[in-house]
Amino acid sequence: MGILELSLIGIGLAMDAFAVSICKGLNMRKINYVYGIITALFFGVFQAVMPLIGFFLGRQFSTYITTVDHWITFILLAFIGGKMIYEALSEDSECETCGSGIDIKELFLLAIATSIDALAVGVTFAFLDVSIFSSVLLIGVITFVISFIGVIIGNIFGSKYKEKAEIFGGVILILIGLKILLEALFF
Template identity: 60%
Template structure:
């Protein structure tokens, strides 16, 4: 597998994390590159870690992981999306602004958006792929895309705070449903 192919896989894997990064940017009153970097580090690290873990697991657990990965992503994204919608509908304007860096939330989102990367790692085990190079490429691409996502979300969110957060919550729920439908029917 070429570096270009791995980079394209990395871009594809980063799209869920990009969408969630946009939602995180919405939660910031003022853009903070320090917070953007922390958020991007979480997503980039998990996007790099999961293929490595999948590679190690290889084919031994492939069927077990494939049977539940979509449910994990669906539940996590759905719960977080519902929470965002609830906060957007709340009269408390600052309800979600303080948890852009909430550790538990970042872990849950990082896991939810990187479950597919675990499956990619399992497929890497079947090919002659340098797992170190692959994880570095995937992690860096995700990091850069997520910093951009936080900025995009913040700019959009400054103008339409509650509507944008509501839309972000709906987006997370749709992403979770899409993952579930793709795995159950296609």
């Protein structure tokens, strides 16, 4: 597998992280580059580590992982999206710091939810002729860059439409989870 194919796989895997990064950027009143880098690092590292784990698990567990990955992703994204919607509808509009803090637990859950498909890709890498370490490095770097850009894009729109943007971001997360679930169940 060549660098072009691996790059396209990396871009494809990064799209969920990109959408979630936009949602995270929506919550910022003012762009916080440190928060953007931390968010991008979470997504980039998880998108790199999961295929590595999948690669080493290989054939032994592939049937079990692919049969439940869509449910795990759906549950995590629906929970986090629902939480975002709830907080947007119940927060005090005078709050100056809402959405500006780094919630490591939430980032951890989001990184897992958006990288489960990368675990399955890693399982397929076990059956292909790929250099696993350069592949996961490329996937991680692509995801980092795309996620950082997503935070910035989200912030540009979120600073003007914060409450509506939080609701929209929560709905997006739920829809991403639902899309993954329906694709796995019906396609």
